[in-house]
Amino acid sequence: MDTIFALATAQGRAGVSVVRISGPEAFDCARVLCGSLPPLRQSGLRSLQDEQGELLDQALVLAFAGPNSFTGEDVVELHMHGSIAVVSAVLRCLGAGSARMADPGEFTRRALDNDKMDLAQVEGLGDLIASETEGQRRQALRVFDGALGKKIEGWRANLIRAASLIEVTIDFADEDVPVDVSPEVQSLLGLVLDEVQVELSGFAAAERIRTGFEVAIVGPPNAGKSTLLNALAKREAAITSERAGTTRDVIEVRMDLNGYAVTLLDTAGLRDGVDEIEVIGIQRAVQRAESADLRVFLIEPGEDVPVQMGVNDIQVAPKGDTRNDGVFSVSGRTGEGIAELTDRITDALSSMTSSAGLATHARHRDAMAASLDALRMAQNCVGNGPDQYDIVAEEIRSAIRSLEALVGHIGVENLLDEIFSSFCLGK
Numbered sequence: 362m363d364t365i366f367a368l369a370t371a372q373g374r375a376g377v378s379v380v381r382i383s384g385p386e387a388f389d390c391a392r393v394l395c396g397s398l399p400p401l402r403q404s405g406l407r408s409l410q411d412e413q414g415e416l417l418d419q420a421l422v423l424a425f426a427g428p429n430s431f432t433g434e435d436v437v438e439l440h441m442h443g444s445i446a447v448v449s450a451v452l453r454c455l456g457a458g459s460a461r462m463a464d465p466g467e468f469t470r471r472a473l474d475n476d477k478m479d480l481a482q483v484e485g486l487g488d489l490i491a492s493e494t495e496g497q498r499r500q501a502l503r504v505f506d507g508a509l510g511k512k513i514e515g516w517r518a519n520l521i522r523a524a525s526l527i528e529v530t531i532d533f534a535d536e537d538v539p540v541d542v543s544p545e546v547q548s549l550l551g552l553v554l555d556e557v558q559v560e561l562s563g564f565a566a567a568e569r570i571r572t573g574f575e576v577a578i579v580g581p582p583n584a585g586k587s588t589l590l591n592a593l594a595k596r597e598a599a600i601t602s603e604r605a606g607t608t609r610d611v612i613e614v615r616m617d618l619n620g621y622a623v624t625l626l627d628t629a630g631l632r633d634g635v636d637e638i639e640v641i642g643i644q645r646a647v648q649r650a651e652s653a654d655l656r657v658f659l660i661e662p663g664e665d666v667p668v669q670m671g672v673n674d675i676q677v678a679p680k681g682d683t684r685n686d687g688v689f690s691v692s693g694r695t696g697e698g699i700a701e702l703t704d705r706i707t708d709a710l711s712s713m714t715s716s717a718g719l720a721t722h723a724r725h726r727d728a729m730a731a732s733l734d735a736l737r738m739a740q741n742c743v744g745n746g747p748d749q750y751d752i753v754a755e756e757i758r759s760a761i762r763s764l765e766a767l768v769g770h771i772g773v774e775n776l777l778d779e780i781f782s783s784f785c786l787g788k
Contacts, residue, residue: 365463375443433475480769495620563718573622580659588693735760
């Protein structure tokens with residue numbers, strides 16, 4: 362295994378930059394720069410020097426002996442002043458030795474190879490690094506902490522127990538087996554099947570937390586949709602005008618709404634278009650509104666629009682600064698009702714995500730769906746008696762393989778390059 366190094370913090374000038382070294386020669390490579398290393402897992406101030414003995418910087422140095430490190434290998438971290446010139450000089454000196462620059466995600470891939478984390482945790486780490494909102498951070502941290510892997514390990518243990526009961530019966534098919542194992546097998550299969558179904562049913566909500574929700578503002582022309590969008594986004598994202606039909610295309614603004622990643626959609630006013638371009642804009646507005654996760658109907662009470670209102674959708678009256686009829690209304694100009702509308706949107710999103718599970722990627726969904734198919738087949742065959750127990754055993758093994766692939770234990774080599782390519786060099 363090569364010894365690798367990379368900048369583990371962001372590129373550019375900073376207060377502190379961290380260079381990480383990992384591999385069998387990590388300690389030797391670091392000693393070339395530092396002279397000596399502090400005691401393991403303790404920090405120490407060292408002067409970094411190049412091959413000619415010229416001082417490069419003073420750095421806080423930490424050393425970790427494998428397997429007690431992030432990668433499971435010997436690791437050294439150099440915490441230096443965040444100068445572009447200093448970092449470049451240190452990387453140049455490391456590259457002149459026996460170590461090489463790490464590939465994207467190579468540190469994390471070594472952690473996976475050395476059983477420091479499973480593949481679901483790797484994806485959770487990637488989501489954690491990419492998280493923009495509090496909701497995304499919390500969800501990614503749960504996966505990175507190993508919650509999904511622990512749940513799968515429990516399912517796997519129950520299925521192994523069920524498989525062993527069935528296979529014992531097969532092994533002694535020519536003898537009288539004193540105990541009928543089918544009730545316990547059915548119980549174990551049913552338990553796992555129910556829990557996998559619950560997790561799978563929460564996939565859509567969990568994926569939305571990770572990727573973000575679309576919230577469409579829907580209403581007739583001149584209702585104040587663009588003004589409302591600007592008020593929610595707290596910037597002039599859309600052109601506003603008293604002239605009807607100003608918005609021709611869908612305007613998108615991504616924002617953090619009380620911890621949720623939300624893309625607000627300002628759509629064209631819904632009416633009979635007066636020209637070809639406006640007609641196209643209205644068609645797009647209807648399509649995007651129908652596909653959005655949530656719709657805010659900015660309409661007068663009793664007013665109809667060509668988009669059906671869903672259970673979680675919100676209706677609010679426009680021009681709240683000019684009315685006192687007791688109807689829930691907003692005004693993008695004065696800010697009246699904006700805070701309450703934001704709370705209502707947040708409550709609707711919270712309701713939609715209350716059943717969110719730990720599976721957040723399409724790969725997770727597909728693996729669990731395949732496992733469910735195998736478990737259902739196994740259940741059916743158990744009910745048909747011992748003559749089909751060999752089929753039951755194979756279906757249980759198939760379900761186990763699908764779950765093991767989810768956490769990266771088997772059959773995922775073709776996925777690894779794609780997953781790690783999105784990581785930065787220092788991870």
